[in-house]
Amino acid sequence: MKCAVDVGFGFTKAVNEKGKEVIFPSAVAKTFLTDIGLKPTSEYFITYMNQTYAVGKAATHCMITETSFSDDRFVSEFSKLLVLTALMALDSDREIELGLGLPLMLYPKLKEKVRDYFEFAEEIIVDSNNVAHTYHITRCEVFPQGVGALFSIDSNIEKGIYCVLDIGFRTTDVIVVEVNENNINPLLELCFTLDKGMSMAIEKLSIILERKYGVSYDTNLLLDIHERSQISVRGRKINIEEQKKEVFNTIANDIVQSISRKLQRGFDTFDGVFVAGGGAFNIAAVLQKEFENVQVIYNAQFANAKGFLNLLSILDE
Numbered sequence: 001m002k003c004a005v006d007v008g009f010g011f012t013k014a015v016n017e018k019g020k021e022v023i024f025p026s027a028v029a030k031t032f033l034t035d036i037g038l039k040p041t042s043e044y045f046i047t048y049m050n051q052t053y054a055v056g057k058a059a060t061h062c063m064i065t066e067t068s069f070s071d072d073r074f075v076s077e078f079s080k081l082l083v084l085t086a087l088m089a090l091d092s093d094r095e096i097e098l099g100l101g102l103p104l105m106l107y108p109k110l111k112e113k114v115r116d117y118f119e120f121a122e123e124i125i126v127d128s129n130n131v132a133h134t135y136h137i138t139r140c141e142v143f144p145q146g147v148g149a150l151f152s153i154d155s156n157i158e159k160g161i162y163c164v165l166d167i168g169f170r171t172t173d174v175i176v177v178e179v180n181e182n183n184i185n186p187l188l189e190l191c192f193t194l195d196k197g198m199s200m201a202i203e204k205l206s207i208i209l210e211r212k213y214g215v216s217y218d219t220n221l222l223l224d225i226h227e228r229s230q231i232s233v234r235g236r237k238i239n240i241e242e243q244k245k246e247v248f249n250t251i252a253n254d255i256v257q258s259i260s261r262k263l264q265r266g267f268d269t270f271d272g273v274f275v276a277g278g279g280a281f282n283i284a285a286v287l288q289k290e291f292e293n294v295q296v297i298y299n300a301q302f303a304n305a306k307g308f309l310n311l312l313s314i315l316d317e
């Protein structure tokens with residue numbers, strides 16, 4: 001079964017060829033079986049090589065949570081646990097053809113390493129009901145993020161020069177590609193990564209909430225804030241829609257300005273600007289005020305994962 005996993009700094013997104021999608025925070029914590037009884041079972045507790053881990057949302061509630069930000073994270077047990085958990089959450093078959101991604105800047109350096117780390121691996125993980133899941137990765141292909149997002153678009157893209165913005169949790173990737181009849185070619189000298197992403201909104205919101213209500217919210221507890229409109233303050237539910245709107249807008253403006261400063265040409269000189277990643281809607285809203293050629297890729301947060309999945313099939317042809 002073909003599956004693709006996009007391991008982001010903030011969230012792991014995964015899809016399979018049956019169209020199933022899963023998403024959870026890219027967080028892993030070692031835990032003890034005895035802890036499990038205390039936790040809701042909605043998220044993932046897995047056992048791998050005799051060690052039990054909380055993965056995803058469950059891990060963000062633990063004291064010591066690993067969220068790895070170094071280059072090595074892509075070739076480490078941390079990423080293996082996220083990928084295996086994603087396969088389990090997708091209800092995958094035993095035999096897996098796996099599509100994975102890397103930030104474009106790390107792609108030449110790490111592509112082979114990541115493929116070798118996953119390809120032909122035979123792994124067993126045990127879920128919280130003590131059911132063992134075995135996965136045999138019969139094939140692993142690694143693709144550049146951002147470029148991958150373009151392959152999630154169903155319609156044909158006309159010949160031309162396009163800009164793809166992938167607005168993530170910690171980073172924003174700016175990718176310029178040339179599209180010809182039969183290939184998509186990144187123009188590497190025009191591509192760059194900004195160390196800015198939507199996590200800035202969470203940090204800012206956390207400061208505002210502390211100032212206004214005197215509660216300190218760990219940023220881990222605000223990870224899902226984009227899908228909530230309330231927080232609890234001393235037992236009272238407070239609506240924070242207004243603050244959220246303002247913060248997301250401020251951060252989006254900040255990111256757009258940073259991109260414009262570094263980009264060697266204006267947004268309006270491209271045949272099109274495609275926006276992907278969880279921050280897509282906020283960023284596009286700012287850009288679309290000024291430019292007409294900007295569009296949000298459908299299901300933007302899953303665009304990379306879906307693109308990797310399509311690429312697995314394209315390579316088959």
Ligand SMILES: Nc1ncnc2c1ncn2[C@@H]1O[C@H](COP(=O)(O)OP(=O)(O)OP(=O)(O)O)[C@@H](O)[C@H]1O
Pocket residue numbers: 007008009010011012166167168169170171172197198199201226276277278279281282301
């Ligand atoms: N519906 C939404 N509205 C607003 N913001 C959203 C929405 N969905 C997701 N986000 C934002 O997108 C962010 C995560 O985006 P994404 O999953 O693309 O990041 P990532 O791939 O993990 O990070 P990176 O690309 O930096 O490695 C979240 O922090 C959240 O703020």
Ligand SMILES: [Mg+2]
Pocket residue numbers: 007008009145166167168169277
């Ligand atoms: Mg990403």
